Amino acid sequence: MGKSATKSFNDMLLDEMKSHQAKLEEKENKDRCLIVKPANNWIEDAKRRPIPNMLFSEFWYERELCILFADTNIGKSILGVQLADSISRGIPIPGFKIESEPKGVLYVDCELSDKQFENRYSDNYSSHYSFADIFHRAEINTEVDVPKNYNGLEDYLCLSLERNISEKNVEVIVIDNLTYLKSDNERAKDALVLMKFLKRLTKKSNVSILVLAHTPKRDASNPITKNDLAGSKMLMNFCDSSFAIGGSTLDPSLRYLIQIKQRNTEHLYHANNVAVCRLVKETNFLCFQFIEFGSEQEHLRQSKYSDLSERDELMKNLIAQGLPNTKIAEQLELSEGAIRKRRKALSL
CATH class of the missing domain: 3.40.50.300 (P-loop containing nucleotide triphosphate hydrolases)
Structure with missing residues (x-):
């Protein structure tokens, strides 16, 4: 038997022993509250599982x-x-x-x-x-x-x-x-x-x-x-x-x-x-x-208004005064984007 063949046989024997040992450890761990393994072993086990999509x-x-x-x-x-x-x-x-x-x-x-x-x-x-x-x-x-x-x-x-x-x-x-x-x-x-x-x-x-x-x-x-x-x-x-x-x-x-x-x-x-x-x-x-x-x-609901309709009425009044969105936003304590979206929703 050649040197490479002997090495291959030894490697196979070692792998089989590791596999047997792993099965024994798995069986033993099932009966224990804590599953304890070297940190590197946890990583090696995790490598064999797919990355979550x-x-x-x-x-x-x-x-x-x-x-x-x-x-x-x-x-x-x-x-x-x-x-x-x-x-x-x-x-x-x-x-x-x-x-x-x-x-x-x-x-x-x-x-x-x-x-x-x-x-x-x-x-x-x-x-x-x-x-x-x-x-x-x-x-x-x-x-x-x-x-x-x-x-x-x-x-x-x-x-x-x-x-x-x-x-x-x-x-x-x-x-x-x-x-x-x-x-x-x-x-x-x-x-x-x-x-x-x-x-x-x-x-x-x-x-x-x-x-x-x-x-x-x-x-x-x-x-x-x-x-x-x-x-x-x-x-x-x-x-x-x-x-x-x-x-x-x-x-x-x-x-x-x-x-x-x-x-x-x-x-x-x-x-x-x-x-x-x-x-x-x-x-x-x-x-x-x-x-x-x-x-x-x-x-989010602004606490200074009792409901959405009250805020809409205030906004309509400010629009009627000719104020730009930025000024309306300041008075209603909202962002300019929020005023723009609400005006669009109300077709104002």
Whole structure:
């Protein structure tokens, strides 16, 4: 046997021994609370896993547990379905980015009935929108008999999620919404249990999860922060990323998206660079339409005015006096851009 052949055999034997040792360590680690390995080993293991791709620009990446939150009637479900549709087709929402190929999506809808869903994605119940075949929608079966070995409907639902991942070849899950799954999710212990399960699911099954959540009643004149999310501390601790939708006082149809937490990227969509969108339904698909990037402050309610109509009347009076936008902005304590946009919306 030649020298090179002997070396090759020795290398193969060494690789086999390393593989056997790694399997022993993996088996041992499963029975331990902490998995301890040299830092270099962690990096070598990570190298073998793919780099996460964007699912929705820098807001949400593959294999992340992400939380999208907003006040009621702002459009969480609308954006949730739009994201699910985009991911199932591998086609980006105009104005945003996606880096992945089409993925199987499971949308757990605890908000709309099938008829309400039909209405939202049709033209007055006709000319229905056609979703991709790998976009699956689910509703909670409230009449199901939960087996005795499960602690309520929530635990049984967790099993159903895992089952559908394999049966439907699901890679992305959207849960709409957290409040339904845990009606008292403001309580730390309940939020902790649910977030632990979802976080474990992203690691175990390599799925990406977006959870929609409500905010408690908030002051619309204040910027959105992580404290506006119900049960914020526990939820934020266990999610990988989070973003929020805010309403606008410039126009009732406007919304803005702002990053709250991120781990895979820098903080891009902050208060001075929010993504401004308009809610539109041109034919049979209600959706967010990107307009521009702007400042969150422009869209917040100004506390000196009781409502938007009062501010509009003051602006009309100043326009009638012949004042330029810059002077009107000074008097109303807004930016010149905000005045310009509002005048355009009101055709003034």
